[in-house]
Amino acid sequence: MLTAKVCVQYDGDWTAELAKHDVFGEFVASTFRNNRYIGMLAVESRDCDAIHEIIRAHETVETVDLVEQYETSEGRCAATMLLRGRLTEVTPLQALMYDGYLPLGPTQLVNGRECFDLLLNDRSELSEAIDLLSEFGNVTVERITQDFRREIIPSRSEWQELLSSIPPDSVSS
Numbered sequence: 001m002l003t004a005k006v007c008v009q010y011d012g013d014w015t016a017e018l019a020k021h022d023v024f025g026e027f028v029a030s031t032f033r034n035n036r037y038i039g040m041l042a043v044e045s046r047d048c049d050a051i052h053e054i055i056r057a058h059e060t061v062e063t064v065d066l067v068e069q070y071e072t073s074e075g076r077c078a079a080t081m082l083l084r085g086r087l088t089e090v091t092p093l094q095a096l097m098y099d100g101y102l103p104l105g106p107t108q109l110v111n112g113r114e115c116f117d118l119l120l121n122d123r124s125e126l127s128e129a130i131d132l133l134s135e136f137g138n139v140t141v142e143r144i145t146q147d148f149r150r151e152i153i154p155s156r157s158e159w160q161e162l163l164s165s166i167p168p169d170s171v172s173s
Contacts, residue, residue, distance in 0.1 A: 003104065004126050004144045007115040008092050009137035014058035019112025021045050026106040032094060039083045048077035061085040092136045101129055115142065
């Protein structure tokens, strides 16, 4: 059994446009039905207004509701948005699920790429997943592990809060 983090630049989608804006995001929840989707997206960026506009302006997005927005201690913006839209084609996540792949955890948006942690039987199945995702754009494999590993990585704002809680005297000692 393998786990692999596989990323695809989904050409023509608003997720690819985010590469210009130093955005990290996660689809906290999403669902698809009858060519429609609903997704809860959490993002962190230098300019949430620009991110909101990129998403809102895309032809497949019908509504974007801002659930929350705040400034991090790093001076970045964090926002959670509820997206609703109509799909005009199968997405990378749908293609993976329709072909029987098992994504673990949320889809991440990193540097304009959609990243999936996949549970796979072997390297042959990984190669097939890469071929499938190549239909959407350039694919990279960020990590492969032999054993199942569930990684929990704090967000940038959580790391910043943790680091800022350490008294300055203990850092220089």
